[in-house]
Amino acid sequence: MTTIDWTPLLAHLDRPSALWPKKIELDDVGLQFEGKPPLFAGLNLTIDSGDFILIQGPSGSGKSSLLRLLNRLQDPTTGDVLVDGASTAEGDITRLRRALAWVQQTPVVIDGSVADNLTWAFGFDIAKRKSPPDRETLRGWLDAVLMEDVALDDDASVLSVGQQQRLSIVRALLTGPTLLLCDEPTSALDDASREIVQDWLERVNIEKGIGVVMVTHLPFTPRRARVRRLLLEAGSLIEQQSERGAEA
């Protein structure tokens, strides 16, 4: 594996002391779409900031919907989602979503260059007092996810799906989230890229205290992080034994 100097990249990210919220809870949550059988019911889960959670389960079990409940792109049918004890239906939804950066299953790029995409979220009102990372930092991030052959000024729409996936993760991370919600973030990556992205999610988790909730159907063997494994199956969420990476 390529050796990467992580220090300058990680230094750019927010420190854990700035992290909010401390805790997210699913409180007896159920979800049912109109005209369909219920997807799940009575789910309870507490996510503490800094947790690394892996959600696995058969397709159609509602893994993606579970992530969408956390950042309130979806309302639960029953129960509630709580942030530091308060319902996410109240409160500042924009701030909450900014804190829980969501990486979609199918990557989405906006019209423009790779750099435009990476700094897009700095153009929103919520980030008006933050300056976007400079080009050197952006370059470093691309290199760190094995995208050395992609230039910052390249048109983002011509990148491969795998490259767009990596771009999406970097874009989300640069916003300085407390928690990354990743929906199959490595599904289109080759083994080398997948390994580097997984390694790197573990690093930001350990060194920056950034939480990760990752939905994946691919095998995941942690190297360093302590990983909570959850299985979403037949409408219920089963917590399995947590696991610590061998290199920890």
Place this chain on the structure above:
Amino acid sequence: MIEIGPLQLVLCLIFVVVAGTGSVVLRLGLERDLAWGTVRTFAQLFLVGYVLKFVFQISHPVLVLLVFAFMIFWAAHAVRGRVKEKQVRLFLPTFVSMLVSYTAVAWVVTAVIVQVDPWYKPQYFIPLGGMIAGNSMNAITLALERLFADLRDGRARVELALSLGATYQEATAPMVRQAIRTGMIPSINALMTVGLVSLPGMMTGQILAGSDPVVAIEYQIVVMLMLVASTAIGSTIVVHVVRRTCFTRSSQLILR
């Protein structure tokens, strides 16, 4: 101007008979619609003629504005019917936005530009207002169709923006711009081609009524520019108001 009497109107039915015969011979199956359409044309226009005659005689501002509101109601109704979007409440926001913006534009035209005294004089206010409502109705329909299509297609992009901390306004800004542009393009195209490709109805009418063509085109210029303003204002307000109704209180896109 040569007046058209009952005999001439009856004579006009020849045109309908010609079309109807064609429909029978070619088996187009349009005879019933043609007959019903002809009856409605006579009935609706005579009704409007007598209502307008009454309104012109009374010439009271409340009555004039009521007639204008009635026209806008049906324009908003037509927009609701033509936009194929059933998940979002559309009628009331459209009607209210149209009422406010068109009354303002019509007032500016009669009171400030043409300087009609009084500003609500029905001979001026109602036909000018009617042209505003009719033209902008098309603009608003185009703008809303585009808005809904782009929001559906761009759902993933909108949700991505929301999840990175954008407000729903920020997340949809490019769609809103594109929708308003789409609504305005026909009235801008009309500015380019007027007089070359077609002679506008109002100008034609004035010329038939015996006006100096130069007076007629001066009015037409006022109308063209007035329509640019009313389509711009109307579609901008309607698109912004309707966009709000596409999102829940927690900024979730309703359209699926």
